Amino acid sequence: MSRHAAAESTRPAVTATAVRKQYGDTVAVRDVSLDVRKGEVFGLIGPNGAGKSTLIGLLTGTRVPTEGSVRVFGESPTAVDRSRMSVLPQEFSPHRRLTGRELVSYYAGLYPDPRPVDEVLDRVGLDAGDAATAYTDLSGGQQRRVCVGAALVNDPELLFLDEPTTGIDPAGRRDVWDLVDSLADGGTAVVLTTHYMAEAEHLADRVGLLTDGELVRVGPPRDLVERFGGETRLAVRTERPRALDLDATPLDGRRYGDYEYRFFDAGPDDLTAMLDHLDAADIAYEEVSLVRPTLEDVYLNLASERGHGCIASAGPAGLAGNAEVTR
Numbered sequence: 001m002s003r004h005a006a007a008e009s010t011r012p013a014v015t016a017t018a019v020r021k022q023y024g025d026t027v028a029v030r031d032v033s034l035d036v037r038k039g040e041v042f043g044l045i046g047p048n049g050a051g052k053s054t055l056i057g058l059l060t061g062t063r064v065p066t067e068g069s070v071r072v073f074g075e076s077p078t079a080v081d082r083s084r085m086s087v088l089p090q091e092f093s094p095h096r097r098l099t100g101r102e103l104v105s106y107y108a109g110l111y112p113d114p115r116p117v118d119e120v121l122d123r124v125g126l127d128a129g130d131a132a133t134a135y136t137d138l139s140g141g142q143q144r145r146v147c148v149g150a151a152l153v154n155d156p157e158l159l160f161l162d163e164p165t166t167g168i169d170p171a172g173r174r175d176v177w178d179l180v181d182s183l184a185d186g187g188t189a190v191v192l193t194t195h196y197m198a199e200a201e202h203l204a205d206r207v208g209l210l211t212d213g214e215l216v217r218v219g220p221p222r223d224l225v226e227r228f229g230g231e232t233r234l235a236v237r238t239e240r241p242r243a244l245d246l247d248a249t250p251l252d253g254r255r256y257g258d259y260e261y262r263f264f265d266a267g268p269d270d271l272t273a274m275l276d277h278l279d280a281a282d283i284a285y286e287e288v289s290l291v292r293p294t295l296e297d298v299y300l301n302l303a304s305e306r307g308h309g310c311i312a313s314a315g316p317a318g319l320a321g322n323a324e325v326t327r
């Protein structure tokens with residue numbers, strides 16, 4: 001059975017029903033309902049201040065909902081056996097003079113039947129040297145790996161990771177992805193927050209987009225991209241500034257900066273037509289590519305709809321895409 005099928009066939013590890021959290025006049029989470037099943041990775045994404053950490057707090061029992069209810073394995077989150085659940089908070093600052101190994105051992109000592117410390121260190125990619133180094137002398141990425149290790153040591157059935165890969169280099173991030181994948185394959189339910197859309201797209205079986213405390217989109221990343229990502233675009237980067245006359249191109253488009261142009265709702269025929277046009281007009285280009293929408297487009301479209309202008313105006317993503325032609 002696939003991981004997704006397994007996730008669908010079991011009862012939820014965590015359920016939120018119409019949960020609301022208010023701090024004074026600020027509504028941080030409004031009427032959120034969701035469930036996450038065994039073996040499922042649920043990715044929470046949204047702008048800063050959208051309410052992701054507050055929602056994690058509500059799901060784990062460190063915050064009390066103003067309205068609504070949360071159940072973890074059918075119980076109140078505070079009543080659940082702590083061996084079954086683990087949380088890596090966004091701000092987690094363990095004792096800085098202890099080594100990675102000592103810290104993971106310390107957390108192992110809190111549980112009756114922890115994972116072997118060496119196995120945990122190995123799984124988070126800390127070698128013997130790193131494990132013997134004081135936490136304060138590790139790099140930010142290595143520190144985060146120690147923290148992920150501490151969160152895994154009780155072999156939880158339900159794992160919350162609040163921005164697990166922030167500060168980790170791209171190779172280290174891949175290691176954490178592999179780890180999360182293997183945990184979910186083994187049946188762990190994982191809820192994670194991230195600002196990396198590629199991370200959500202890679203890891204999550206379902207993604208929830210939170211904005212202004214509201215869960216406005218939920219679904220498998222591919223479905224969300226198909227429904228809300230917009231059209232495939234043709235992207236052109238010219239060698240010289242403002243080299244394209246948009247009135248003369250075979251498609252309607254826009255210029256971004258001096259070198260980049262985007263043409264919307266484009267297909268392979270348009271790519272050919274554009275290449276012909278560039279050659280006929282003798283316009284030198286660095287790149288012409290068809291760019292399929294990604295989860296980032298879903299996010300940016302939503303942010304722009306909701307008036308989070310600073311995010312939406314971050315400009316076009318890079319030209320990397322499919323059907324790329326470079327010269």
Ligand SMILES: Nc1ncnc2c1ncn2[C@@H]1O[C@H](COP(=O)(O)OP(=O)(O)OP(=O)(O)O)[C@@H](O)[C@H]1O
Pocket residue numbers: 023026027028046047048049050051052053054055090
């Ligand atoms: N303890 C608190 N008291 C008052 N307001 C709070 C408290 N915690 C969070 N808030 C407010 O609730 C809203 C949601 O904050 P939250 O930290 O949950 O967002 P987030 O999506 O996790 O943000 P980020 O991506 O920046 O971590 C924000 O407006 C924040 O200022």
